[in-house]
Amino acid sequence: MTETLIAVHDVEVSFSDQHLFHNLSFDVDRKDFLSVIGQNGVGKTTLIRVLLDQLNPTKGYVKKRNGLQVGYVPQFRNIDQDYPLSIRDFVALNLQTGNFPWLSKREKDQLDRILDEAGLTDIKNTRMGRASGGQKQKAYLAQALVDDPDLLILDESTASLDNVRKYELFNLVQHFNQQHDLTVISITHDYDLMQKYSNKYLELRTDGYDSGLVKDLRQREDHVNV
Numbered sequence: 001m002t003e004t005l006i007a008v009h010d011v012e013v014s015f016s017d018q019h020l021f022h023n024l025s026f027d028v029d030r031k032d033f034l035s036v037i038g039q040n041g042v043g044k045t046t047l048i049r050v051l052l053d054q055l056n057p058t059k060g061y062v063k064k065r066n067g068l069q070v071g072y073v074p075q076f077r078n079i080d081q082d083y084p085l086s087i088r089d090f091v092a093l094n095l096q097t098g099n100f101p102w103l104s105k106r107e108k109d110q111l112d113r114i115l116d117e118a119g120l121t122d123i124k125n126t127r128m129g130r131a132s133g134g135q136k137q138k139a140y141l142a143q144a145l146v147d148d149p150d151l152l153i154l155d156e157s158t159a160s161l162d163n164v165r166k167y168e169l170f171n172l173v174q175h176f177n178q179q180h181d182l183t184v185i186s187i188t189h190d191y192d193l194m195q196k197y198s199n200k201y202l203e204l205r206t207d208g209y210d211s212g213l214v215k216d217l218r219q220r221e222d223h224v225n226v
C-alpha cells in the first residue's frame, strides 16, 4: 500500500504583492524520487522552506507523517581549504546527538557503514578542505544520511559538479532510494537528471505548476518529437 510522507494541499505563499504556487497540491509517497524543476525565482527554495516548516503557507496546508526525519544536501558551497575536520568527522557531525561528545559503538558502526556505501572509506581521513568537489558533495550526502532519515532533500546539489561527478552522486542517491527505500526530493534545473532518476516531477511555473509521472512526461516528449 502507498504510504504518503508529505501531502501538500492547495498551498500558496504570498510576499506582499507576489503570489507563488497558485493552489499547489501534490503528494510525496514513500520511495518516491520527486524532481522539482522550474526557472530561477519561481519559488523552489520557498517550497522547501514550507516543507521544512520554516515558513507557513499563506493559504493551504502541508501534512507530514508523524516523526518524519529529513536529511538535507545543500547546493555546493566550497569549504575553506584550512577547514580542519576529516571527511569522517564531518559526516559524524549529524550523529552527535547523545549526551556524550564521543560516539557509541552503534554510532561508529552507522558511520562506517555510510562511509563505505558512499565510497568514502579510503579517503575518510582526508580533510574536507582538501577533498575534491565531488568528494565534498558525497560527504554532504553521507552526513545527511548517517542518521537514517526517511526523506532526503537535494537542493541543486549537483550545480558546479562536472558530468561524471554529477551522475556519480545521483547514482549513489539512486542506490539509497532503491536499496534502502529512501524517499528523495531533488530540486534541479537539470532536465536530464530528472528524466534519468525520478519517477515523479513537479514543474513550478510563474503561472502555476504542472506535476505528474516522469513516465508520462517522456510519452509527451516523444509525442512532441514525432
Ligand SMILES: Nc1ncnc2c1ncn2[C@@H]1O[C@H](COP(=O)(O)OP(=O)(O)OP(=O)(O)O)[C@@H](O)[C@H]1O
Residues within 6 Å of the ligand: 015, 018, 020, 038, 039, 040, 041, 042, 043, 044, 045, 046, 047
Ligand atoms: N522572505 C521573502 N520575502 C520577500 N520575497 C521573497 C522572500 N523569499 C523569497 N521571495 C521571493 O519569492 C520568489 C521565489 O524565490 P525562491 O528563492 O523561492 O526562488 P527559487 O525558485 O528557489 O530561485 P533560484 O532558482 O534562483 O534559487 C522570488 O521572487 C523571491 O524574491
